[in-house]
Structure formats: structure tokens, C-alpha cells
Amino acid sequence: MMARPRAGTAWASKVRQEGPRELAARVARRTYRRLDAGRLEFPLLEEDVADSAAVSAPTPVPVTGALRVGWLVTPPGLGSGGHTTLFRMVEAMEAAGHRCVVVLYDRHHGDPVTQASVIREGWPDMRAEIRGVDEGFADLDACVATSWPTAHVLARRATRLHRFYFIQDFEPFFHSRGADYELAAETYRFGFTHIALGHMVQDRLLHEVGASSHMVPFSCDTATYRLENLRAREGVVFYARPGNPRRGYELGLRTLRELHRRRPEQTIHLFGDDAGDTDFPVVRHGRLTPAELNALYNSVAAGLALSFTNISLVAEEMLAAGAIPVVNSSPDARADLDSPHVAWAAPSPGALADAFCRVLDHPDPAGRVVHAAGSVRADNWARPGRELVEIVEAATAGGLAGGPRGSMPTLEGAEGRSGS
Incomplete structure (x- = not known):
């Protein structure tokens, strides 16, 4: 044996x-x-999971003049793009004369002092008070949910104030079809005033769950990302997000591997999260400040900006700096950046590598850079901030028609609103 x-x-x-x-x-x-x-990894405490069939939604008292507005958020890491867009909206409310409070929800009970210091370091222009969710909502006139977990918390913990939902993506798509998908979709039935960032979100809300919304448009941070290099460019760049499926990390690596096989002389730059070794040469930059990122964009010919839900802000920021973004073509990605200066391609390594090669072989690269940079939205987020302020002011004053289950809403009584 x-x-x-x-x-x-x-x-x-x-x-x-x-x-x-x-x-x-x-x-x-x-x-x-x-x-x-x-x-x-589940983002909610069990007692904070809401049920749309049982959500209490009393009509809050109209409020005019200077508002006290809470923004219910999960704690950000430095450089978080979604939080950057959100905090721009907070700054717009502050510039309009309203007091803002960032309310942190962390189901793992992290250190609130450390979390607040990250916000102060990463977004120093925002003056809002920062507090933990357990400090409550009693002194607020309104509160804005900013993700599907925070929408559940707002539905469970705050019922007698004006409730809004700033929606930057159709978040059920962050999950496979199942319980978490439906928990995210459930938030659009809570009766909040929806503020959608861009056409993709507004269209998905309406056609997927029958929820209407008020839309504010996309924009681009042209104060940071701008054309500074008209000389020859070399190489490509990719924002590595291995833990974020909608940003297509694995597809990005396969694409870059194929590009290296075809064009081994081109330097490949990676920034963002470090996910380990690659079998082709890359230059790793780790986390970059916006200014450092603008310098990198100004040095390369093209960048990979994959997006399988709403378009990534990275694509237009690359354009602003003269780097041509290579993006997987889809109705969702093109809904808010249908630009002829983007190198659109089918989401396969070969098709995306083909798009890179077309950019690298362009007969007039300097001219293309100038036209690309000149095509971006130049309001530097002023317009979406202004329109969000108008929506919040009108809704809290009782002058906003429509709702999440009704026809597409419109502003009413915009003339003469207090606090505008």
C-alpha cells in the first residue's frame, strides 16, 4: 500500500x-x-436598507432664502473623480450663498477625523462643514443623496426635509443582475428629486425604471487640463482601475499588449492603481495630482479611456490637453461626448489597438491636437453648478413641477425665487 x-x-x-x-x-x-x-463589501448596515413600498415621504415645508443643505457621501479617497464632481456642486451651492454640510456615511465606522482630513486635503476650496451621519439631519433644510447606498440611508434616516438625489451614473449597472442590482434600482423609487448628470443617466432612469429627472450637463475642468504642448508627442497613457469593472481594466491591458506588439517603440504609461506586473514594458506613475496628470497628458499622443456605463471624465480631460482618447463605442459612452475628435472603437483589443494606430499615424498630428483641445466644453463646470443650484432652490421653495414617477419635469416660477 x-x-x-x-x-x-x-x-x-x-x-x-x-x-x-x-x-x-x-x-x-x-x-x-x-x-x-x-x-x-456590502456598503450598508442592515438597518439602513430601505424599501420603496414603505418609504415615508411627507411633503416638506417650503423654504426660501439661504438654505442649509446636506450632502450624504461615503468617505472618499484622494483623487476620487465622482467626489470631485460632487464637491464642485457643493462649491456652486456655497457660491450662491447657501450653507453646506458634508455628511459622512461609513458602514465600517472608520475614523471620522481621518476621513475629514482627506477631504480637506483633496478638495481645499470646499468650505462645507463635515460631520458623521450619526450627528443627524435636524438642522438641515434639504439633503442630497450621492450614490445608491446613501440614498437608502437618506430614505431611512431623514423624512421631514427636502430630499434630492444627485445621480452621476446608472448605478445598478455596477452590479450583476441580482439583489444588489435591484437594491440600487430601488433607490430611484424613493420619491426624491432626481438630478441626473448628463443624457445617459437621464435616459437610463426613464427607460429602465420609469423615473424622471432634471438634467445638468457634463463639463470639463479646463482650469487644470489645457493644451500646453504643440511639439511632437510620443507614447500612450491608461488610467488603471483594476477594482472597477466598468472601467475595463483587463480589456485595457490586452489592448496595450497588442499595441506594444504592433508599435514597440511607443512608451506605455500607467497611472492610478498598481495591479501588479505586466508582460510588456510600462512606465508606472501611481497616483498623480491633477497638475501632474495634465503634464502627462500633454506629453503623449493618445490615451485609453474605457467606459462601460457613463462616460469617464478622463476622456474629455485628455482632449483638453491634446491627447486623443481611445474609447469603446457604445450609446451610453457617446451620449454625453459624441465628439469627432475621440477615437471610437469596438470594445476588443484588436479594434482598440487599430484606433491607437490611426491616431499615431495621423498626417497632421499638431493640427489635430489643436482642434481636439478646442472642442472641449469651456465653462469649467460653471453651467452644471448653476443649473443644480436653480433646481435645488426651486424645489425647496415648492416651485418645481414633476416628480420621479411623472412626466419629464420643468422649472416653474424661476423668476423671483429667493436665494438665487
Whole structure:
């Protein structure tokens, strides 16, 4: 009878057969499932999950003049694009004379002092008070949910104030079809006043769940991202987001691998999150400040800006700096940036690499750079901020028609509103 191999010998054999990285990954996956660690990623405490059939929605008292507006957010990391857009809206409300309060919701109960310091460091122009959600909403006239988890919290914890929902993407698409998908879709039935960023979000709200909304347009940070280099450019850049499926990280790596095979002389730059080794040469920049990123965009010929839901702000920021963005073509991605200066392509490595090659082979690269940079929206987020202020002021004063279940709403009584 053959003796069973000792544990150490069996382990060594598995390492030889599978390789240490693959074996470690398999062990990690098994441990993850055994401990049900996925529930730690669920963004809500169970008591904060709301049910649209039971959400209380009393009509709040109209308020005019200077408002006290809360913005219910999850704690950001430095450089978060979604928080950057959101905090621009906060600054617009502050510039219009309203007091703003950033209300932090963290189901893991992180250190609020540290979280507040990150916000102060990353967004120094925003003056809003910062507090934890347990400090409540009693002194506020209105509060704005900013993601599907915070919409659930707002529905459960605050009922007697004006409630808004600033929607930057159709967030059910962040999940596979299942319970979390429906929890995200459920938030559009809570009866809040919806403010959609761009046509894609407004159209998806209406056609997927029958929810109407008020739209504010996209814009571009032209104070930071601008054309500074008319000389020859070399190389391409990719924003690496391996933990964010809608930004297509794996497809991006396959595309860049194919581009390197075709054009090995082109330098490939990666910035963002470091997800490990690649089998082709890259220059890793890690996290960059906006100014550093603008300098990088000004040095390269093109950049990869994949987006499988709403268009990434990265694409137009690249354009502003003269780097031609290569983007997967889809109705959602094109709804708010249908630009002839974007290199649109089917979402496959070969098609995207073809688009890169067309950019690199353009007969007039200097002229194309100038036209591309001149095509971006030049209001520097002033217009969406102004329109959001108008919506909030009108709704809190009781002069905004329509609702999330009705026909497309319109502003009424815009003339003579207090606080505008």
C-alpha cells in the first residue's frame, strides 16, 4: 500500500504544478468564500436598507432664502473623480450663498477625523462643514443623496426635509443582475428629486425604471487640463482601475499588449492603481495630482479611456490637453461626448489597438491636437453648478413641477425665487 505523501511534499507538488501565484489565488478565493468575506463589501448596515413600498415621504415645508443643505457621501479617497464632481456642486451651492454640510456615511465606522482630513486635503476650496451621519439631519433644510447606498440611508434616516438625489451614473449597472442590482434600482423609487448628470443617466432612469429627472450637463475642468504642448508627442497613457469593472481594466491591458506588439517603440504609461506586473514594458506613475496628470497628458499622443456605463471624465480631460482618447463605442459612452475628435472603437483589443494606430499615424498630428483641445466644453463646470443650484432652490421653495414617477419635469416660477 502506497504511503500518503507528507503535507509539505503535497504542497510543493501543487506549487510546481500551478505556480505560486495561481495557487495562492486559489487559496485566497477559498478562504474568502468560507468566511463569507463578500458581505464585508456590502456598503450598508442592515438597518439602513430601505424599501420603496414603505418609504415615508411627507411633503416638506417650503423654504426660501439661504438654505442649509446636506450632502450624504461615503468617505472618499484622494483623487476620487465622482467626489470631485460632487464637491464642485457643493462649491456652486456655497457660491450662491447657501450653507453646506458634508455628511459622512461609513458602514465600517472608520475614523471620522481621518476621513475629514482627506477631504480637506483633496478638495481645499470646499468650505462645507463635515460631520458623521450619526450627528443627524435636524438642522438641515434639504439633503442630497450621492450614490445608491446613501440614498437608502437618506430614505431611512431623514423624512421631514427636502430630499434630492444627485445621480452621476446608472448605478445598478455596477452590479450583476441580482439583489444588489435591484437594491440600487430601488433607490430611484424613493420619491426624491432626481438630478441626473448628463443624457445617459437621464435616459437610463426613464427607460429602465420609469423615473424622471432634471438634467445638468457634463463639463470639463479646463482650469487644470489645457493644451500646453504643440511639439511632437510620443507614447500612450491608461488610467488603471483594476477594482472597477466598468472601467475595463483587463480589456485595457490586452489592448496595450497588442499595441506594444504592433508599435514597440511607443512608451506605455500607467497611472492610478498598481495591479501588479505586466508582460510588456510600462512606465508606472501611481497616483498623480491633477497638475501632474495634465503634464502627462500633454506629453503623449493618445490615451485609453474605457467606459462601460457613463462616460469617464478622463476622456474629455485628455482632449483638453491634446491627447486623443481611445474609447469603446457604445450609446451610453457617446451620449454625453459624441465628439469627432475621440477615437471610437469596438470594445476588443484588436479594434482598440487599430484606433491607437490611426491616431499615431495621423498626417497632421499638431493640427489635430489643436482642434481636439478646442472642442472641449469651456465653462469649467460653471453651467452644471448653476443649473443644480436653480433646481435645488426651486424645489425647496415648492416651485418645481414633476416628480420621479411623472412626466419629464420643468422649472416653474424661476423668476423671483429667493436665494438665487
